Amino acid sequence: MSRRGRSLLVAVLGLVMAAGSGSVARAQQPPPPSRRETPPLVALVGDAGFLTGVAAGPQLDLRWIGLRATAGYMPLLVALVTVEGDAVDFNFFNTAQLNVELFSLFLEPTPTARVGAALSYRYNTLLQHGAGAAFDALVTLRRRLALHVAAGLTVYPRGNARVERELGPFVEASFPGPEVQGTASVGLVFGLF
16 A cells, blocks of 8 residues: 555544544533523413403513413303292303413423413402412413413302392302303413513
């Protein structure tokens, strides 16, 4: 083999060894931790369901704790047993509702999901003042877009009296009745900054 051929062989072997030692060093390093996105501090929320109604408003998110205020249309379906007999009467009401929620998303099962609980104050134009608790979750879909899911109950202490004033006397409310409302709501959170 000529002198030039040996030099070329040594250079190729040196490059192969250098590339191989770099990949071994990289393989021994631990993988980088998954990067969790910081949620937008201020966002707009749009929810729909029988927990919040069809509502929109601002949200302040400090990652582990936050505050959300929404307002909008709230359809109410109330089942009542009438005074005249054992008949169940279903009544539908068109109302407006204000929702103020203090939420804490203390679990992060994946890099894009945050799960926790919310305590709420709700004012309904028919049922008036209520307090509630709910399961609350945010799932990041894109950098400034998240899916909001909530499920819980709200208790309106004077709900029966308010509905009785509206409809007249009734024997009893079928569960959940006017005093206990809620199920679930889903919506989108649009991050502003």
